[in-house]
Amino acid sequence: MSDTKVKFPSRSIPGQLLCPVYAPTEPKVTKYTAGPGTKLIHYDANNLDVITSTRIGHVTVSPVDVEGKDDNDMILMQVSVTSDEKNDKTNSHSSKLLPKEGDVVLCRVIRISLQRANVEIIGFQNEPMPIDGGVGTNGHSVVGVNGGSGGSTFSMSQSSSDLGETFRGIIRSQDVRATDRDRVKMVDAFKPGDIVKAQILSLGDGVNYYLTTARNDLGVVFAKSDNGAGSLMYAMDWQTMTAPVTGAVEKRKCAKPF
Amino acid sequence: MNVQDRRRILGPAGAKPLVFANAEAKEDKTVKEETQLNKNLSISLQRGIISNANGSSIVETSGISLLTSVYGPRSTRSMSFEPRATLNIILQSNKFDTSNLKEISNFLISVLQCCVCLEKYPKSGIDLFINFNIEDEDELVQYIPIMIMSCMIALMDADIEVSDIIGGLTIDHTAVCLGQNGDQLLGLWKDPSSDEQDALVLNETIAKCQEQYSSSRQQLIEFISNC
Numbered sequence: 001m002s003d004t005k006v007k008f009p010s011r012s013i014p015g016q017l018l019c020p021v022y023a024p025t026e027p028k029v030t031k032y033t034a035g036p037g038t039k040l041i042h043y044d045a046n047n048l049d050v051i052t053s054t055r056i057g058h059v060t061v062s063p064v065d066v067e068g069k070d071d072n073d074m075i076l077m078q079v080s081v082t083s084d085e086k087n088d089k090t091n092s093h094s095s096k097l098l099p100k101e102g103d104v105v106l107c108r109v110i111r112i113s114l115q116r117a118n119v120e121i122i123g124f125q126n127e128p129m130p131i132d133g134g135v136g137t138n139g140h141s142v143v144g145v146n147g148g149s150g151g152s153t154f155s156m157s158q159s160s161s162d163l164g165e166t167f168r169g170i171i172r173s174q175d176v177r178a179t180d181r182d183r184v185k186m187v188d189a190f191k192p193g194d195i196v197k198a199q200i201l202s203l204g205d206g207v208n209y210y211l212t213t214a215r216n217d218l219g220v221v222f223a224k225s226d227n228g229a230g231s232l233m234y235a236m237d238w239q240t241m242t243a244p245v246t247g248a249v250e251k252r253k254c255a256k257p258f
Numbered sequence: 259m260n261v262q263d264r265r266r267i268l269g270p271a272g273a274k275p276l277v278f279a280n281a282e283a284k285e286d287k288t289v290k291e292e293t294q295l296n297k298n299l300s301i302s303l304q305r306g307i308i309s310n311a312n313g314s315s316i317v318e319t320s321g322i323s324l325l326t327s328v329y330g331p332r333s334t335r336s337m338s339f340e341p342r343a344t345l346n347i348i349l350q351s352n353k354f355d356t357s358n359l360k361e362i363s364n365f366l367i368s369v370l371q372c373c374v375c376l377e378k379y380p381k382s383g384i385d386l387f388i389n390f391n392i393e394d395e396d397e398l399v400q401y402i403p404i405m406i407m408s409c410m411i412a413l414m415d416a417d418i419e420v421s422d423i424i425g426g427l428t429i430d431h432t433a434v435c436l437g438q439n440g441d442q443l444l445g446l447w448k449d450p451s452s453d454e455q456d457a458l459v460l461n462e463t464i465a466k467c468q469e470q471y472s473s474s475r476q477q478l479i480e481f482i483s484n485c
Contacts, residue, residue: 013483014414015373015422015438039375039421044442054375054419056482083417097312097331097417098379130312130416167333203380206338 037081219255313416331382343379351390
């Protein structure tokens with residue numbers, strides 16, 4: 001039997017079958033894994049596991065690095081579909097739809113307590129937000145009569161922020177800085193209204209993502225003095241900020257600007 | 259209800275929006291295509307209409323215009339961790355009973371759940387709004403195929419991942435929803451007003467729909483692969 005290498009289309013649309021999981025190539029069998037924009041499904045008609053495309057875009061196939069172990073039996077390849085750059089709309093389709101683990105996000109502190117700071121996520125680093133991301137903050141949104149998808153479980157008493165329906169996060173006091181983490185005073189790290197650069201630790205519970213600022217380049221990036229009444233402050237070192245007009249000095253866990 | 263809506267910044271009571279004299283509706287750059295399904299039925303498909311929504315579509319045939327918009331995935335206020343997204347479809351029309359609209363929307367949700375990759379959007383909700391703009395009132399079941407079509411385009415416009423292009427067809431007050439090239443039966447809606455049908459007739463209906471499904475699917479594929 002000759003080489004039966006799978007031919008991939010350059011562009012794909014949702015529901016288009018791209019390849020079977022195993023392809024009988026010579027000399028080794030190729031195993032394909034489903035990357036972003038694809039999904040592994042079981043095709044009932046042929047009783048076969050196949051990889052199908054789930055979005056409109058370009059198909060890319062790249063080898064998978066297997067750390068440590070050398071797999072001699074199979075060639076591992078990852079199939080993924082990346083969206084086209086759309087230039088006819090402001091809605092860039094490369095925008096991220098959801099925060100995920102490891103992402104660096106910008107968020108606004110809405111409440112602090114001794115143990116944690118509650119924040120709302122307002123943007124991704126170097127990534128455009130989806131058009132309706134943080135709709136409440138922009139003031140335009142459509143919500144269904146029954147409250148939309150969040151309606152069934154929404155409770156007015158839990159909406160602590162008046163701002164809207166952005167994703168929420170928590171920065172626990174242990175996650176504020178990398179050193180001396182048990183003695184963090186939240187009031188000396190954040191104030192409500194600060195804009196904080198943070199990294200997502202985990203998807204957290206139902207309501208909140210868990211975030212951390214325990215890195216040099218993470219922490220407060222914008223803050224106003226006197227609980228927001230004063231002017232914008234500048235970072236002097238990693239835990240103090242100063243207002244240029246009044247000379248007031250306040251404590252924050254600052255992000256390293258450059 | 260006496261609870262003040264604290265989530266929104268409300269304007270004063272009785273406020274009217276500003277209207278400027280030379281306010282012209284700005285036209286979005288939209289992708290438009292007209293295709294011919296049958297000789298007597300042409301469908302116009304557009305996407306990317308609503309600039310405020312993540313994705314949107316307009317599907318028009320004679321006398322019917324459906325505007326679908328997709329918002330989300332956005333955060334829900336669920337207290338427990340949901341590993342999958344919640345799908346919600348709201349039909350908006352003043353020509354039908356709310357209860358009927360609700361029933362159809364529940365049916366559509368169950369059908370679309372088969373193809374939207376909900377597991378890729380944990381702890382979030384996807385809202386679809388379908389606005390009816392129709393001339394002549396027909397039975398709701400007749401609109402199921404066109405509703406599914408507009409939902410699919412809007413979802414793809416929002417870049418929400420879908421694992422299959424599904425389609426629906428209505429024959430004799432029975433709507434059949436199919437996926438995987440017509441091999442998979444995803445949903446069956448029988449209008450209560452229709453006559454009792456035995457299994458044989460139903461099987462025939464499904465077979466008929468499977469034949470026609472590929473042409474409507476082909477039409478959708480042509481539209482989305484051209485833009």
